[in-house]
Amino acid sequence: MVQPTNPESTRRGRTPWQVTRSVWYAMFMREAISRTMADRMGWFWMIFEPAAFTMIMVAIRGFIRGDQLIVGADFIPWMIVGMMGFFLVREGMLRSLGAVDANSALFAYRQVQPIDTVLVRTFLEGMLRTLVFLLFIAGGLMLGLDIAPDDALLAMSFWFSLWCLGLGLGLIVSVLGTLVPEVAKVVRMLTLPLLILSGVILPLNQLPHWLLEYLMYNPIVHGIEILRLGFFEGYVAVHGTSGIYFWLFALNCLSLGMLLHVRFVKRLKAK
Amino acid sequence: MIEIKGLYKRYHNHHGSDWVLRDINLTLPKGVSVGLLGRNGAGKSTLLKLIADMDTPERGEIIRHSRVSWPIGLAGGFQGSMTGRQNVKFVARVHGGGYDVHDVIDKVEDFAELGDAFDEPIRTYSSGMKARLNFGMSLAFDFDVYLSDEATSVGDRAFKAKASKAFKDKVGQASLIMVSHSEGILKELCQAGVYLKDGQATWYDDINDAIKAYHEETNPTAKAKGTSDKAMPAPAGAGKPTASLTFVQANQRRIKARARLDAAKLRWEQGKADGLPEPQLAELQQAFKRARNQLHKAKQTVQELQNGEG
Numbered sequence: 119m120v121q122p123t124n125p126e127s128t129r130r131g132r133t134p135w136q137v138t139r140s141v142w143y144a145m146f147m148r149e150a151i152s153r154t155m156a157d158r159m160g161w162f163w164m165i166f167e168p169a170a171f172t173m174i175m176v177a178i179r180g181f182i183r184g185d186q187l188i189v190g191a192d193f194i195p196w197m198i199v200g201m202m203g204f205f206l207v208r209e210g211m212l213r214s215l216g217a218v219d220a221n222s223a224l225f226a227y228r229q230v231q232p233i234d235t236v237l238v239r240t241f242l243e244g245m246l247r248t249l250v251f252l253l254f255i256a257g258g259l260m261l262g263l264d265i266a267p268d269d270a271l272l273a274m275s276f277w278f279s280l281w282c283l284g285l286g287l288g289l290i291v292s293v294l295g296t297l298v299p300e301v302a303k304v305v306r307m308l309t310l311p312l313l314i315l316s317g318v319i320l321p322l323n324q325l326p327h328w329l330l331e332y333l334m335y336n337p338i339v340h341g342i343e344i345l346r347l348g349f350f351e352g353y354v355a356v357h358g359t360s361g362i363y364f365w366l367f368a369l370n371c372l373s374l375g376m377l378l379h380v381r382f383v384k385r386l387k388a389k
Numbered sequence: 390m391i392e393i394k395g396l397y398k399r400y401h402n403h404h405g406s407d408w409v410l411r412d413i414n415l416t417l418p419k420g421v422s423v424g425l426l427g428r429n430g431a432g433k434s435t436l437l438k439l440i441a442d443m444d445t446p447e448r449g450e451i452i453r454h455s456r457v458s459w460p461i462g463l464a465g466g467f468q469g470s471m472t473g474r475q476n477v478k479f480v481a482r483v484h485g486g487g488y489d490v491h492d493v494i495d496k497v498e499d500f501a502e503l504g505d506a507f508d509e510p511i512r513t514y515s516s517g518m519k520a521r522l523n524f525g526m527s528l529a530f531d532f533d534v535y536l537s538d539e540a541t542s543v544g545d546r547a548f549k550a551k552a553s554k555a556f557k558d559k560v561g562q563a564s565l566i567m568v569s570h571s572e573g574i575l576k577e578l579c580q581a582g583v584y585l586k587d588g589q590a591t592w593y594d595d596i597n598d599a600i601k602a603y604h605e606e607t608n609p610t611a612k613a614k615g616t617s618d619k620a621m622p623a624p625a626g627a628g629k630p631t632a633s634l635t636f637v638q639a640n641q642r643r644i645k646a647r648a649r650l651d652a653a654k655l656r657w658e659q660g661k662a663d664g665l666p667e668p669q670l671a672e673l674q675q676a677f678k679r680a681r682n683q684l685h686k687a688k689q690t691v692q693e694l695q696n697g698e699g
Binding site for chain 2: 152223226
């Protein structure tokens with residue numbers, strides 16, 4: 119069979135893991151450049167968008183005067199933490215939605231698999247969001263907000279957990295949204311109601327119990343509430359918050375997403 | 390070596406789907422360059438895509454014992470919003486291992502000769518520029534088998550010469566599986582041939598035999614068509630009752646008569662619209678009628694000649 123003809127040919131037998139790693143590296147560099155450099159002021163918007171959002175919400179809430187409903191945390195840090203957590207999930211999902219289509223030209227190289235595009239995009243998004251969050255924490259501390267995490271370990275672990283949920287949802291919607299374009303539209307539509315239903319802006323605590331029973335099916339609420347617990351020591355989370363439920367949901371999403379990718383890899387590539 | 394065993398492929402669409410490739414069994418030996426022949430839609434590009442593992446067959450399998458390139462040619466492989474340089478960088482990184490990214494970029498830049506366009510987004514490229522870049526890129530890696538889908542067809546003369554030279558230089562280290570409608574290039578670069586027809590593949594040890602088989606398929610049908618086709622002037626037979634005109638001449642006359650008739654009609658109608666006096670109008674009408682008769686006669690002659698020859 120194949121005999122190496124020159125010393126260079128030692129690269130011939132790359133293991134699947136080596137191939138995948140070089141694909142991830144190549145895709146990461148590509149995505150990182152196009153995400154941060156391609157549009158004008160890409161970096162500026164990445165930081166300014168959540169900042170502007172916070173300011174608008176603070177202005178509205180200051181007007182309505184609902185701050186005292188949150189027990190054990192200041193309103194602004196409370197909202198920043200929730201918003202960052204929510205954006206982490208939402209962006210993980212939305213960025214994955216277009217990942218396969220945007221990179222379809224690259225499936226000409228057989229090393230590149232559809233799932234790689236989703237993994238790389240979500241990873242990059244997670245890194246960027248983490249950076250922005252750290253900047254916000256630093257900025258908030260300088261402004262005298264009480265936004266330093268009291269239980270850093272819990273905060274970090276649930277920041278990571280929220281990222282995992284975003285990845286799981288992203289894996290699922292990247293397959294379904296690519297094969298059935300209508301799904302993509304519905305998912306995009308769902309993100310705004312989710313922002314309200316996840317208790318990012320309005321605390322869910324004072325809602326009637328019968329309504330809360332349904333709202334607590336939403337795993338993002340659990341994730342965000344526990345993330346807040348990590349930040350504010352005396353914080354009273356929404357009744358029924360459960361880390362177990364959150365992780366079961368995230369793991370199920372991850373496995374379902376990977377299964378979908380395995381099942382439909384041919385159809386995704388052929389698109 | 391590439392083994393193809395019991396390969397079936399079809400594309401699904403809304404109105405049923407026929408097999409594009411049906412039970413293909415081939416062994417493409419190592420070091421032998423193969424030309425793929427067949428009419429448009431015979432499945433040449435599909436087979437190439439399957440060999441490159443860009444697409445999956447319905448049944449059967451392809452076993453690759455060597456490093457196979459992606460199909461070099463018009464189709465894809467580039468991200469439109471990224472520059473040529475960034476795309477090359479990406480591919481070099483994907484192929485990883487011992488390749489030095491900068492080295493690859495230099496090689497490609499050198500070969501493709503795109504100048505400043507190398508740092509422009511791919512979507513601004515012409516198809517020829519894309520082909521150059523894609524071609525240059527594939528040469529920067531050491532593949533055992535290069536797949537070419539009309540890779541050289543869009544390039545200009547100089548590039549075509551350069552491309553064939555590059556492939557010739559690779560002889561001994563690498564082989565080629567190429568789809569091309571240019572028989573000159575096939576004869577120049579390939580030794581063996583595969584002829585695809587109706588989903589079936591036939592192997593020929595000599596590319597010239599494959600080309601001959603391809604001609605045999607296309608020519609008889611063309612001849613059969615030619616006799617029934619009016620537009621195609623059949624050669625005038627010697628044994629026929631010789632008319633004063635050949636078919637071509639008669640046809641030209643008919644066309645001229647038609648033009649005259651149109652002109653006469655236009656003049657007559659123009660005269661009516663301008664309100665010319667009656668005698669002048671009658672004259673124009675007469676001219677129109679004469680032209681009509683002439684056209685009629687010319688048509689008849691054409692008809693007769695056609696029947697006589699058919």
